[in-house]
Amino acid sequence: MVKAKTIIKNAPKIKPKVAFYGITGCAGCLLSVLFNEDEILDLIELIDLKAFPFIKEVNVEEKYDYVFIEGLVASKEDLEEVKRLRENATFVVSLGACACTGCIPAYRNFTLKENYEHLLYKKVEDLEDVQPTPVDMHIKVDHYIPGCPPNKKEILTFIRSVLRGKIPIPYSSPVCVECRQNGNECLLDVGKPCLGPITAGGCNSVCINGGLECWGCRGPSKDMNLELMIKILREKGFDDKFIQDRMRTFAGLKLPMLDEVIKHTKEKVGAKNE
Template identity: 35%
Template sequence: MPKDKLKIGIYELTGCAGDALLIVDCEEELVNIFTAASIEAFLMAKSDNRHGELDVALVEGSVSTEKEKEELLDIRKRARVVVAIGGCACVGGPQAAFLDKKEWEKNLKKVYGNIEFSHSRPLQSKPIDAYIKVDCYLPGCPIGKAQFLSTFARMVNGNPPELFRFPVCVECKWHENDCLLNKDILCLGPLTLAGCGSVCPNFNVPCFGCWGPTEEANRTSEYYLLREKGFDTEVIKNRMANYSGTRITEFFEQFRKEKR
């Protein structure tokens, strides 16, 4: 245990605040979290926040306004290590599913009309690594308690975090669930990062992909598998895109080329 406590800041950009809430929901561990490290800033949980140098900044949410972009750049300057927490910070979240800028502008207009906002200019939602270097990604929608606590504990003790890199299917097999794809149900388990404990398939509900994509996923194969099972092209693509944010862009582009 290092002599000086790690200085940690927890920040929220645009999102549902679920990741910060999950940290608050670590009811039994909360006091330990606050004593093991020096929590410099955590808007949701405390009022005496400081804005100095940090060892670790945990950032939730996507960048969706000019002001948030500035805030993020400032956090990066102050923090030795930046960790993206949750789907919105890691991949942009559902709000980043408008991949095309024009489409986003059109929809912004549909919701807000032509009003000029006086407080902060809106930006198309992007993950935080669109603007700054990110040292570690903690996925989830919201992040998982077990993975958060183990990551937190490792960081406090000066070790790099160890995250799952395999898909939900692995956890699903650990739980000995019947494969939903075998029952012709549209399940995104093979494409989605593990860490949730395959909670949805455990409840007999298909994976919606809310933890975001795994790096090694074979999307093309899943796409054709689902096509064979009779699912509509658009439905498959939407399902893949819902929680993948900007990470899916490359795949779709490549996919378009291959199809030609």
């Protein structure tokens, strides 16, 4: 069957100049762009794809209208690259959890060097260059498409919207809202450590739909109740070390208050039991 072409009404006559770049990451976010199959091919006809080193041999370095950055800043080279991209871009999009929250590669902020240095193929002294950090800790970011990997549809929605001259409004409710709309059984009720209540939605609760708990890959929701989440997980039998590790996996750098909240809630429980 021949698929209908994507039509963008009032698409600009001058195609926007777009670039996709990766710094420290696994390329999964860039693959999410490409794995949009037929539809991305239609949309790519409507943009001027200046650079995408992952798939293109010739990449033009000039002023871009939109630059998507995958990965987090974890080396001096990354830092120079994001600064160069910022200077050359009108609009910067952090693509994926590494770029938005630091994700799994940022976990080394929370562990000892001897736990990970043997796993790295780069010279160990490189590690001292830059602490692994999300892109917006170094340059101004105009828009975020979170997730590990990001939702393919969300990437398409963003490209379609900018072709119409609009920027999509980020989904603001926690994962639980979409999860309930999808009719899932609540995993917390059956004792699984789901972080849906404190995680920004917009992924259509994809993990829970498949029977897996939410690990928080889209980062903290705007008005999360961290204290209540910790309390619920404790009541389900999870200890503080587990809670801390789980919450830090994808979004540790966006939860700088975590240790303090764990300590404070423990003191409150202790005082109540005295």
